Amino acid sequence: MRSNDQSPAAWWFTAATIICVAACAYAxxxxxxxPPASDPEPQEVxxxxxxxxxxxxxxxxxxxxxxxxxxxDGMRMELSRQIPWGTKNDxxxxxxxxLAFAAVGGTRIDLQSGHPLGSVVRVGFYKADxxxxxxxxxxxxSVVEVRLEGVRFIEAAKPTEGTALHHLQYSxxxxxxxxxDASAIDQYxxxxxxxxxxxxxxxxxxxxxxLRVVHGELPSDAPRYYRQGGEPAGDEDPxxxxxxxxxRFVKSEEDGTIGIRAELPYELFRHVRDPWLRxxxxxxxxxxxxxxxxxxxxxxxxxxxxPPAESNDNADASPEAEAAGP
Numbered sequence: 001m002r003s004n005d006q007s008p009a010a011w012w013f014t015a016a017t018i019i020c021v022a023a024c025a026y027a028x029x030x031x032x033x034x035p036p037a038s039d040p041e042p043q044e045v046x047x048x049x050x051x052x053x054x055x056x057x058x059x060x061x062x063x064x065x066x067x068x069x070x071x072x073d074g075m076r077m078e079l080s081r082q083i084p085w086g087t088k089n090d091x092x093x094x095x096x097x098x099l100a101f102a103a104v105g106g107t108r109i110d111l112q113s114g115h116p117l118g119s120v121v122r123v124g125f126y127k128a129d130x131x132x133x134x135x136x137x138x139x140x141x142s143v144v145e146v147r148l149e150g151v152r153f154i155e156a157a158k159p160t161e162g163t164a165l166h167h168l169q170y171s172x173x174x175x176x177x178x179x180x181d182a183s184a185i186d187q188y189x190x191x192x193x194x195x196x197x198x199x200x201x202x203x204x205x206x207x208x209x210x211l212r213v214v215h216g217e218l219p220s221d222a223p224r225y226y227r228q229g230g231e232p233a234g235d236e237d238p239x240x241x242x243x244x245x246x247x248r249f250v251k252s253e254e255d256g257t258i259g260i261r262a263e264l265p266y267e268l269f270r271h272v273r274d275p276w277l278r279x280x281x282x283x284x285x286x287x288x289x290x291x292x293x294x295x296x297x298x299x300x301x302x303x304x305x306x307p308p309a310e311s312n313d314n315a316d317a318s319p320e321a322e323a324a325g326p
């Protein structure tokens with residue numbers, strides 16, 4: 001209601017002013033409440049297509065591990081146990097100065113050299129007492145056998161044989177006492193000579209190609225000794241002579257689980273840059289930890305869902321491959 005002393009023109013001017021101020025105030029409040037046009041609400045990230053999910057193990061199925069060597073008296077020392085999947089910190093005491101674990105993941109994943117769809121599994125060992133030998137009373141020239149069996153995935157999968165890897169880790173004290181730098185604590189023995197794990201492996205910190213993947217029996221004329229670069233050594237090569245390791249992948253006919261069996265000559269536990277060039281037990285510093293690992297890929301990672309008979313390289317499969325059949 002307007003007062004008696006206001007003219008009609010003045011009244012309409014006052015009303016328009018009030019309406020304008022109210023509109024501006026409302027707009028300001030609205031601008032504060034709503035996000036700016038340049039900052040839209042985040043969109044929900046769509047999940048990747050089903051075929052691009054990684055491979056998972058069946059962690060309800062416990063694997064079996066085994067390690068063995070021959071003692072100086074000729075007796076075989078064998079330690080085995082069925083253990084749950086865990087991490088490298090979930091160690092089981094096997095006795096004889098050995099702590100063991102079975103875990104998903106490994107060096108290939110740590111160095112970002114795994115396949116996007118793959119799954120890396122490993123069996124590893126630590127010294128319970130770092131001042132004591134890894135393999136009690138091991139005979140010179142002995143081979144250390146390591147097995148990881150009973151690995152089950154939630155879908156059809158196949159090991160990528162060329163990804164087999166033997167990783168060793170030495171104590172900082174031993175490395176520095178040998179005149180090496182801190183980067184020398186890790187060492188890698190690989191199955192393929194060109195498997196550098198993204199440039200991390202060289203002849204300075206590993207033996208590329210020393211793990212020889214075997215199907216069936218090893219031919220009697222197969223080269224026995226290894227030379228840096230993955231080539232076999234001849235009789236004229238200087239000592240120390242280092243033998244090839246043997247790796248076999250196995251599949252259980254009973255339950256379809258897979259596994260790996262490795263025969264690792266004891267001299268392969270010697271640091272590749274150990275200046276003393278000795279291979280006899282007790283003459284070189286051992287690692288305080290080592291593990292054996294490999295990567296597997298789901299069948300759907302291969303064209304048509306059918307992996308080749310021998311998958312030697314994780315580049316054989318594609319993250320974009322579509323499964324077109326069983």
